[in-house]
Amino acid sequence: MKTNRKIPITRVNKFFSQDDFDLEKEFGREWLEGDINIKVILFQVERGESTTDDVYGEADRDEIRFKAPVEVVVNFNMAGPDNKAYNPDGSLRFLEHGNITFGVYQDHLDELKVEINYGDYIGYPETETKLKYFTVSNNGIIHSDNAHTILGFKGFYRTIICVPTDPDEFQGV
Amino acid sequence: MGLPKNYRKNLKITPTLEGFEARQAILNNIANPGTYLPKGILHEDMDRDFIDYVTNGIDLVLGGEKVPVIFLSIQRWAEFAKTWQFSDVNKNIKIPFVTIVRKPDPQVGTNYAGAFNIPGKPTFTYMKIPTWDGNIKSFDIYQIPQPVSIDLTYELRLFCNKMRDLNKFNKKLLEAFSAGQKYLRINGHPIPLMLDSIGDESVISNLDERKYYVQLYTIKMLGYLLDEDEFKVTPAISRGILFFETEENSNTAAYQIVSEPDNNIITINIHFKPGINFFKLPVKKNVSYTDMINYNISTSDIKINGITVTLPFTVVDNDLVEITITKVDVTENAYITLKGINE
Numbered sequence: 001m002k003t004n005r006k007i008p009i010t011r012v013n014k015f016f017s018q019d020d021f022d023l024e025k026e027f028g029r030e031w032l033e034g035d036i037n038i039k040v041i042l043f044q045v046e047r048g049e050s051t052t053d054d055v056y057g058e059a060d061r062d063e064i065r066f067k068a069p070v071e072v073v074v075n076f077n078m079a080g081p082d083n084k085a086y087n088p089d090g091s092l093r094f095l096e097h098g099n100i101t102f103g104v105y106q107d108h109l110d111e112l113k114v115e116i117n118y119g120d121y122i123g124y125p126e127t128e129t130k131l132k133y134f135t136v137s138n139n140g141i142i143h144s145d146n147a148h149t150i151l152g153f154k155g156f157y158r159t160i161i162c163v164p165t166d167p168d169e170f171q172g173v
Numbered sequence: 174m175g176l177p178k179n180y181r182k183n184l185k186i187t188p189t190l191e192g193f194e195a196r197q198a199i200l201n202n203i204a205n206p207g208t209y210l211p212k213g214i215l216h217e218d219m220d221r222d223f224i225d226y227v228t229n230g231i232d233l234v235l236g237g238e239k240v241p242v243i244f245l246s247i248q249r250w251a252e253f254a255k256t257w258q259f260s261d262v263n264k265n266i267k268i269p270f271v272t273i274v275r276k277p278d279p280q281v282g283t284n285y286a287g288a289f290n291i292p293g294k295p296t297f298t299y300m301k302i303p304t305w306d307g308n309i310k311s312f313d314i315y316q317i318p319q320p321v322s323i324d325l326t327y328e329l330r331l332f333c334n335k336m337r338d339l340n341k342f343n344k345k346l347l348e349a350f351s352a353g354q355k356y357l358r359i360n361g362h363p364i365p366l367m368l369d370s371i372g373d374e375s376v377i378s379n380l381d382e383r384k385y386y387v388q389l390y391t392i393k394m395l396g397y398l399l400d401e402d403e404f405k406v407t408p409a410i411s412r413g414i415l416f417f418e419t420e421e422n423s424n425t426a427a428y429q430i431v432s433e434p435d436n437n438i439i440t441i442n443i444h445f446k447p448g449i450n451f452f453k454l455p456v457k458k459n460v461s462y463t464d465m466i467n468y469n470i471s472t473s474d475i476k477i478n479g480i481t482v483t484l485p486f487t488v489v490d491n492d493l494v495e496i497t498i499t500k501v502d503v504t505e506n507a508y509i510t511l512k513g514i515n516e
Binding site: 053056058060061086087088089090091092093094095096097099130137138161163164165166167168169 | 236243245246247249252256261262263264265266267268269272274328330332333334335336337374380381382383384385387
């Protein structure tokens with residue numbers, strides 16, 4: 001539950017302070033955004049604007065409305081593609097993209113005034129002309145675990161997991 | 174203004190066949206025009222028409238586009254050849270689509286309800302066709318073997334992303350099989366399809382995986398095999414011709430021996446019927462023949478033990494007398510009377 005009343009964080013304050021925390025984040029963001037600079041495109045679905053049917057709440061591929069796409073700098077990791085088959089007998093093979101798992105600074109999202117939600121779409125430009133779409137299966141909004149903090153001080157980045165989506169579901173721009 | 178009661182809006186202006194005519198129409202449909210024989214039906218015929226039924230008969234349209242139907246076998250290149258036109262930039266087929274997989278193990282057919290059948294695969298008369306070769310009017314008998322029943326199982330899967338699409342396909346299938354079975358006319362043969370089961374193989378349980386619906390329809394075709402190579406056309410018996418071969422010497426003439434003991438005279442009356450020109454007699458008594466009277470005979474040849482003799486001649490016990498004649502009129506009887514004295 002979020003509250004207006006501020007509670008000072010004094011964890012590990014003998015060695016680590018808010019200033020240290022901010023400095024560490026700055027180092028990290030400088031490396032990620034300045035040196036690495038891998039961007040994905042976030043399509044935030046307008047849930048109230050998208051046309052859906054009354055019963056199932058499903059939308060056709062051209063009925064999904066989204067806010068203006070935003071480029072987000074991320075710590076990018078894409079799994080290897082899976083050689084699969086649609087039928088149990090091994091017929092109708094397809095090569096599926098691996099999932100994208102990326103880390104993103106919460107500060108970066110806050111500065112862009114965007115939020116990544118379950119079901120939002122992520123575009124990853126594989127080449128200059130080839131944009132592959134993924135959908136968010138885990139928005140990583142809980143990031144207070146040890147791995148997402150510095151010395152357990154505060155969470156500062158989120159890990160987002162995205163799975164490939166069909167052109168029949170979402171065709172982007 | 175409303176229509177009056179009992180007003181028929183749909184009138185059938187083309188007559189529909191009923192009863193015997195309807196059954197005959199089914200048979201005519203099975204027959205191959207111009208050959209008087211039924212069309213053959215094999216595995217590939219049934220597969221072809223099943224694919225055609227799913228593609229054009231069910232005719233699923235989703236999102237304004239006809240959903241591709243793909244029949245799959247194990248050859249990779251063939252699979253790609255069938256799917257490339259529906260694929261995306263990564264050469265993966267795009268959802269939605271329908272796949273047909275025929276189980277590679279067709280089973281012994283059940284449309285005879287498991288009853289035993291005639292062994293040996295005999296052929297049966299299907300039709301008799303009159304023939305005329307310019308001289309003889311006859312029939313050709315067209316025979317076919319009893320069809321071999323076979324059950325083919327097809328797995329029909331719809332891959333899609335929306336529940337609405339599932340509903341449309343499900344509605345079409347259930348409507349098609351609302352009577353319990355659906356008949357296909359495969360090469361004119363009425364072959365029933367049975368909807369065995371409806372299953373779900375949707376990939377929706379794993380959160381971190383692409384989700385899509387897979388609805389499985391298992392359809393069984395109660396077909397039969399009829400191979401045209403096993404058809405037989407044989408000419409029927411048109412005319413029985415009996416040949417009789419006769420040999421004149423094979424039958425000897427009838428004869429009568431008249432003995433007059435008082436004066437020791439023996440007379441042999443020989444009767445040559447039409448077609449018989451030969452006489453043979455084993456001798457039991459010693460006789461000297463001195464006289465011979467002929468009727469309807471132009472020439473005669475008398476042999477004793479194979480040696481030609483002339484009158485008068487004498488025969489003894491165990492001799493063999495043979496007489497060969499030539500008739501004046503072969504259609505009439507001929508007679509010889511031999512007279513001799515018993516010695």
